[in-house]
Structure formats: structure tokens, C-alpha cells
Amino acid sequence: MPFFAHLSFISPQILWCLFLLPLLWLVFKAIPPQPKMLNLPTARFLVGLETENAASDKLPWWLKLLRVILFAAIIIAAAAPYIKPHEDISIKGESLAIIFENSWAAAPHSDAQKDRALSLIALAEQQKKTILLIKTIADHEKQSRITLTTPSEARSMVEHIKLYPWKANHVSLLQDLKDNTDKLKAAKTFHWLGHGYDDGDLQSNIAYINKLGKVDYYKPDDNDTALAIKRALNAEGRESHKSIQIDGAFNDNKKALRITAKDQFNNVLSFLTLKDIKNNSDTDISALWDGIEMQDIAPSYLQAGTFKHAASVRYISANIIKQRVGIATANNTINREESPLIQSLYYLSKAVEGKAPYNIAPIDNLITWKATLIIIPENYALSANDTQTLTDWVENGGTLLRFPPDANIKQQSKTMMPVELLDDERNIAGRLDWQDPLTLGAIPEDSPLSGIAEDKTLEIKRQILATPAMSNTAASWALASDGTPLITAKDLGSGRIVLIHTQAKPGWSNLPLTGFFINTLHRIIDISTGARISIDRNTALSTDLENASFTPYKVINANGDLIAPPNELNAQTLQNIQSKPLSHSLWPGIYRSKNAEIIVNLGDKINAIRTIYPQQLKASIKPYIKERNVNLLPYFIALIICLILAEWLSVAILTGFTPMFKKTTAKPLSTLLLIGLSCLVFSSAALAQTDEGSDEAQRANSLNLAYIKSNNPIIDSMAEKGLRYVANALEGRTALYDVKVMGVSLASDELAFYPVLYWPFTSAALRDEEYAALNKYMNSGGMLFIDMRNGRKISQTLYNKNSELIKLGNHLSVPLLSPLPENHVLRKSYYLLSTENIAGRYRTGDIWIDLGNSASKNTPKEAQDSQYVARLLIGANDWIGLWSDENADIYEREKALRFAINLIMYALTGTYKQDQVHTKAILERLDKREQQLRGRNE
């Protein structure tokens, strides 16, 4: 009886109630049957003839049996019966092979993995087989991944298996497998206990094992797969702690996710629930940080989701939190009549913005606000009281940044300077001067500013000079080109005073407009906490830093906890830390040098998470929970309902169908049960109805990024994936929502729903009706974007009479095309793009665009005035190749993505951004970006 062998109950204790059923029989005996209603005219002659022996057992036996069965069914149903899945694997071959993926992504379901492994081992023990245990990450670099052992040893090995917070090296795993082919041959079935992601080259490993035997790949449920929290770029293209990316296998990408900030004791400090997040799209978590900054607390790490593991946590440098910049102000120092662009306050706040929280307030308030750096602008006059407060504050560790005071307050502001200053400032490059303006000179090696890129554009026209005999305690952090100090500093107590010898507004120099100014301020902010510089991708590196040796301070284990580093972990150079993949010799964690600190988070080291698609693998995919238990409860409830109806019907028959409302005495037993049960059933029934509109209505309701399907499945899947990436970014960064990706076939699909049609070009051999559909699409307002995907210049292609492009032109009604003008609206429809930014996988190709019908309008000047929106764009840079490539360089991919966003925005808004209204904002952005670029490139 295989059925009863697998029958189980969730609460078998209830089954003891079955022994009460014979009692029920007695109860039925005691309860008289339901009386019949008798409508006898002569009833009055019966009055007084009642007999006393009421206990008349007149229930038919089958009704009693029915009731007993009914109660038995209720009792069994209450015990919640289910059928356990059938499980027997007979092991072929001499040993059973278990491949245990113990890389980072296994963390959320390692218990399931272990359970599966242990049950397999138990099976092997029963059948007296040996175990071939293969761990994808060995416990030591020198150790072999493969062990052939007895089941009992294997059991203790599995019980003590360790997960490591990095990806497995599939190349060396494959090599190991190949080297141990002899051992592997003993096994015929390989159980690959996977974690649902491809660590590198899963396919070739599985393909290799496939040659030796059958592979069962165990894949966790999507709910159990690990999520990773990654760095992301903020709107200005810089890495920011206020912006993250979430990667991993989501359930239909719509899952709400909670981002929690916790301190080192795992207490929640603040949290943020993200809805509708997409894979890989940048997510702004400023709201989380607002909460933290308000509470004046320092989180240790961020955690995505509820399960803490190496990739779901992101450790944060303590500096980021401690740094607070105060800009001193008195009521009279903010000049509201003057344009903000010539006030230093504007430049200072802009330079500080994004790096650390800042506050513009009187000095007393700033000190209570716990500012670590206080900037005294040139127009702030220090009172005696201020001097006293500030001295105390600096001696306790504060950093004071000063600028040359204006002439009218020079006398009051002489105190609190690192050096003694000359009374008059020095005017260089005045109208009557022959001298060129000063530029930036050397930055001394021991200066904290060392490593900041020199900026050749810096021009200093006015400067304040120190007295030639500088005190010993003061030091020059940077010099001007003629050797005079540009930035000087002096330690005072445990704090310091820094002076920049020129003012932070355009009158004295162009210093506030340069990237040097921003980098300098950021460095001063960094050191204002007195701690190490924390290094990220934005940090300007000095040779000093590059050569420094970073020793591991704490490492992150697979559970996402900070632990003491293992002994074999050596000190690393910055270069190694930033570029080498994680392994036994480079754990994620906190590395420190003498004056700097770098935090290696696992999420940043995982380039892109590749989810496993079952059809890719030559293995049978199995879930960890083998087969789901068959719940018998619904069947029992159905049975109970049937029995109740049968009981009700038979009682009705026996008593002669008296209408319900006339009954005054008793009701059938079943009526109450039926009411109770139907309440239960209806309350639990999900009444949700999915009312899906028609397919076309759906397409019209959402924005669809469409590509033309080719017959090449590789191109199609690339286009699908790439456009999905673009769609996610559009939803994440722009106001667009519900962006869908569609593959269209020209012959059968209606094209009118798609604002822009992407054609990853494969061949010009289309049928006539397909060309007709394309022509109709272009002529009725669509925008066709052809990506030749060969990286060649369009003009060069045209010389070849046999080129596909010429063939295309023969069929397609191609409007007059010209190269994309420098000031075309496509370059500014969302991001500001220069020519180099229009690069895809190739940088060499160009874009030709349709600028309008009239031949006279092909000059850029007139094109600018035109309200015409292109219907055809032809490019060759293979953007799709970059959009779909998860392993691409993050910056290159970002560029391609920005082009895609601009393209969609251009298709949707037309020439809107061409309007002069936007010019001011665009100019400001351009200015700022140039500064940043300069800051980063050098």
C-alpha cells in the first residue's frame, strides 16, 4: 500500500479523537429522531395520548453510519493529512558525487543545501557507497576541492562546511575536475547543490561532468536566492553612499525590499522600504540617510532584505558619517542683493555638497551641531567671543578652514591664522602688470593634499602673503607657482587651522571654479575627523597611497559579519585590492594603511549576477525541497461537504420536506455544520480575478521599447536583455514608469504602439511587405534606429556598393541623412553627451540622423531652429552589445546607457530640450561636469 506508506499528518494527536466515534453511536441512540410534521384534521383527538417512552431509536442504520463517517472525516481533516513525496534514489556506480557550492550566494539556503547533502549521504550509507564530496571553494588555496571518503566522514565534513564570501573560481574548479577524473569515474550521478547563480563558467563545468555521468542541479527557490547590494553612481556620476544598486534574482522584479542601516551591534538605526526596484538600476536611498543624519548616529553597515549575508551588507566608512561641515555666517554676511555666483558661500556649499552634510549657521550653532570642519568665509568678522570659542573647539580636535578676510574686517580677523600675514595682499596680473597670473606650484610630499591632481587652469590674481619668517608649527600644504604658500596649516591642540591664501570667489582667482578646489576641500573634510582617508573610486590617489601597504583590519565572513582576519591573509597594495578578484588571499573587509582606509564590499566585487536559466544547463534541475507534499485537506473538506449534503438530504427525505421556516423544533445536524463550513470555505477562497485587458490595449497603456526580431536567437536575446536593462534604468532614473520590452516581427505586428523601434541590424534581406511596414512606420511618426553593429563609419560603408546599407537604401525610403550635429537636441535631451559619450561597444562609428526634408536645412545652424524630429537614425557602435553585457566596465556601460536614455527621451519629447529656457541649467551643468571630469581624469 504505497498510499498509506506516505500518508502523514501535521497534527496526528487529533486522530485520538477517532476513539470517541463509538460514543457517538450511543449519542445517536439517545437523541430521538427528528419528528415528522403531521397535518391531521383529527389531531385534537390525539391530545393526551402521548406516550412517555421517547427514546425511540428510529434512525435508519445507514444515516447513523453516514454521520459517523462524517465525524470521522472531520477528525481526520483536522489532523491535516498530507502525502509525503515518494523518494527513492538507487545509486548507480560505486560512489555518490556531491558538488557543494559554498560560495557567497549559498548563504541564504545553506541549511537546505546541507540537508540535501546529508540525506544523500544517508542514502549512500544505506546502499554502502562511498561519497565523492566536491566543494567549489576549498578551505585553503593549496587544498584540493575533491575528497573521496566514507559517508560518516563526509557527514562530518558537510556539517562543518564553511561558506566563503566570494565567487568560486570555475576555471580552476574545471582544472581540478579534469585532474581527478579517475576519482570521478566511480560516480555515475552527480548532485550539484547549486545556489542559483552562475559564478563564472558553470556551463563548461557541468558539461564536463556530463561526460562522466548524469548531473542533477539543485536550484533554490527564487525567494531563497541571495541579493547583492552594490555601489552605484549618483546623478553626478560619482560613487555615493546615498545611491545603491540591488542585484540578484527577484520574483518578477516587483518585490518590495527593505534597506536597513544598522550599527556594529546589529541594531536597526533607520530603514527604507523600496518598492518596484529593478535589477541593476541605481536606487537613491537619500531618505535613509536623512533619517540617520537627523539622529546624529553612525551606522556600521547597510543591509538589503532580511537575510544577512556577505553580499547583502554594505559596510560604510566611519568617516562618511562623522564628517560635518559648518560654514560660519552672521546675519550681515549673506548678501541677498548680490548674485550668488560671486559670493563665496555659493562655491563653498557647492563644493561640499554630496561629500558631507553641511550647515550654514552662526559659529555657536555649528559647534553644537558637532561640525568637524568649520569654514570661515572671507566676509565673516571674528568677534573676540568667537575667537575664544573656536580656540577651545580647535584644541579639542576641530579643523578650521580660513580664507583671506575682506579689507573692511581685516583688523578683527587677524587672529586664528596658521601664519602671520602681511597687511596687504598681492595683486598679480592686474591691468598695469606684466606678470602672468600665478598657477599651482608643487604640493609637498608630506602634505595631506598630496595626490590631488594638479590643475593647470588655475589662475591666481590676488593672494595674501605670510610674513617671511613662518613659525615652526605652520606648514605649507600647497605652493603657488612662484613658491609662495598657497595653502598653509598649523596644528593647534589636537585640531588644526588651515588657510587658503586666496578667496573662494571669482574675484581673486578662478580657484573656486576648478576641480582642484573641490578635491582639496574634500580632502580637508576627510582629514577633519582626524581619522584615515577613506578611499573609494572617486578618491584622488597619490603615489604615497598607491604604494602604501594595506593590512586587513577586519574581514567580512559569509554571514556578513565583521570578524578578525584569518592568519594567512597578507597585506595588500591598493592596486591589488581594487583590481584582484576575491579569494583566500583577498577577503572582503576593511583594509587600513597608515593614513587611509579602504572597505572592500563583496557586492562591488561581483560584476554582475547571472541567474541560471534551466534550459542553459545540460542537467536536470531539481528544487531543494524535493517534491511538494500533497495536501489532502482540500479533498477532505470536499468530502465533508458532500457528506453534509447527503446527510441533509436524507434527513429531509425522512421528515418529508417540511419547509425550513416552518420548523420550530430541531434542524438537521448538517445545517449548522454546513453554515460553518461554507463560511470557512468562502472566507478562505481567493476571489481575486485577474481581468486582463486585451494585448493591444496593454501595449497602448505602457511605454514599449521595441526591437525588430531577427531570426538569430542570440541577437534577439541580447536585444531583449539590453533593452530590459535600459527599461529598468528608465524607470529608475526618469519619470517614466511601466516600461516594457517587446520584440516585434515586422510582418505581423502593428508598429503604431512603439515610439522608437530599435533594429539590431543583421541583414537587409527583408521581404517587401516588411519594408513597407517600416516605411509606413517612419512616415506616420515613428522613429527607427538602425544599429549596424560593426563599428564602422557610415560614410565609409557607403563607398562599398555591395554593402548591406546600400541594399537597405534601395528598399527603405531613406530621408536625407547627415552626421549628428554637435548641438543636436539628442545630445541634451536628458544627459549632456559629447561625441565620445555616444560610444557603444565600438567608439569608432558615428551616427547619421535625418534632419528634415528640405535640402537647404542640412547645415547645423538651421537644424537647430527646426522643430523637426528625426524618423531615422543610423549608427554602428553596437550599443546593444554593451547594454546587454553585464560584465562590461561599469563606466563604459553607463555611457551607453545614457545614450539610450537620451534616445528614448528624444523620441518622446522631441525638440523640447532645444528650447532656450533650458540653456542656463545646461550651462551650469556643463561647467560643473567639466570640473568633475578634470578632477577625476588627472
Next chain:
Amino acid sequence: MALSRFIPNASKHNNHRLSGDFIMLGAESALAKTPDFTQLLSKFKTPYFTTGHQGQRRSGTGADFWQYKEYQDGDNSQNIDWRKSAKGDTHYIREREWEKSQTISIWLSRSRMMQFAHKSDDYSKAQYAAILAYILSAKFMLTGEHIKFINAQIKGLHSAAQLQHFAHSLAEHSRKTVPYQKSDIGQAKSFPILISDFWEDLTVVEKQIKQLSANNFRGLVIQIASPAELTLPYKGRVVLESISQDSAENFTISKIEDTKTAYIQRINAHQRDIERLAHKYGCQYIQLNTARALTSATMDVYRSLAGLPPASTQGATSAEGEI
């Protein structure tokens, strides 16, 4: 085995079946197979009931000579008996005896109880009573009597041409249940026929008979019962509704079969009481049950009217009910 088996009165005894055609059809065989009521006079020496015109012993519009009378102003000259007048000077008018038919006044109980029928019955009591009333009316009409109904709404019957109309009217009113009305008062100098089940209290029954027979000191009291009422063919636990004067009250009997003997005794006693009451007011008592064939029932009436002893009761099958 249809569902109707479990539903008494479901279709067979449905009151709506009671139509004029239903009555005429049911009465057909009884009308054909029973003797003419006119023979009541000739065949038997001491009939309880005489049929045909009866002289009223005063001048009138009858066929028989009554007396001669001197012509006076105002008399119709056409009525002068010229043969007699020729013998003298006076003009004589020939007067005839005033003849008048008997009136049969029928009362049909239309109480709710009359609608009862056991599942084995062919007719409900009301249906049976209506058909019986029709048969008797038709029989008496043929002997030249006037038929009147004490129930105010039912029209009487005077000639054969009215038969169909009469049947419809009878059916229509028998369908309705109307409680006994105090205004139903019997007609003097008529022959009352009272048809009911008479299951009411004896005092009520006496009042009815007294009022409806209207001191004629003759008439028929026909009690119609369902066989089920007489034999109590039920088993098991039942709930019954006892209807007293103005309140109804439910009571349960756990084993009705045990009460059978006592019940039948009570029923028989009641019937004897009714017979006694009928005789008290000079009426004949006939007891019928709905299982008795209508022909036999008509014959019972006939024998009773002719003063013959009642035939042995046949056809009262005791239908046994089952649970």
C-alpha cells in the same frame, strides 16, 4: 418512484384540480349507475322523502282543479269557464290548485380541514364532498326539485341547462376555504342536506346542525372522512397541530402507532355522538369516507332516503402509511 411520494398533497390532491370538469367527470359514473330519485315515491311504501310537485291546498297555478268562483271585476276574462257558466247566469271562473316543488337546501363545509387527504386517497375530502353535492343536486333536479345552497355564494340548480354552469360555480367555491359562517342559516320548509367532516367539537357540531336544519325536522347529515382519519396509518415520532377555538398549539407524539386504539375509540365515539345529534334534529346520518366509490355513496344516500337499511360499508380500505 417519484418525489411526489414524499410530498403529500403535491399533485393528486391539489385543490386547483377541483374544476367544473373534474366534478362532472367524477360524477359521471355515479349519475349513470344509480336509480332515478323519482322512483323513491313509487317503489317504496314509506319513503322518508317524497319527490315531485306537492299540492299546497290553495288556489294557484297548478294543473289540478281547485274550485269555481264567481267572476268579479279584475278577473281575467280568459279564465271564465264557459261550459259551467252556460248552465246559469253567473259567470264562473275555474280556479286551479297552487302547486309548488320542494326545495333542497345543501350546505357544504368549506373549512380548512376539508382539504385534507392522505397520500393514498384519490380525493381530498373537499373534492369528494363537492362531487357528492353535484350528484345529489343533479339527481334531485331531475325529479323537479329546486336546489339551493345554504352557503351564500354557491348558486342553486333549477334545470338541466344549468348543470355545467352549476358545476363550475360549485368547483370555484369549493376551492376556497371559508370557515363556518354564522350567517349560514337553513331555510324553513326545505329539505336540508349537510355535508361536512364534523370533526369539530360536539357543541359546535350541534350548533351547526341546529342552525342549518332550521327546525325542518328532516334532512341528511353526511359526514365525510378520510380513511386515514379513521384508521391513523402513521408510525414514529410526529408533531401535530391541535386547533382549538382560536389558538393552535403544537404537540409531539413520540410513537403514534401506540395511540392508534385509543384514537379509533375516540373517533368512533365522536361519530356516534354526531349520529345522535342528527337524530335529535330529525335528520338521517350517513357516514362516508373518501375511499368509498361515489356510486356506492350515492346509493347510500338513496337507501337512506328510501328508508332502507344502509348497505354494508365497502371500499374503506385502510391505507397504511409508512415512514
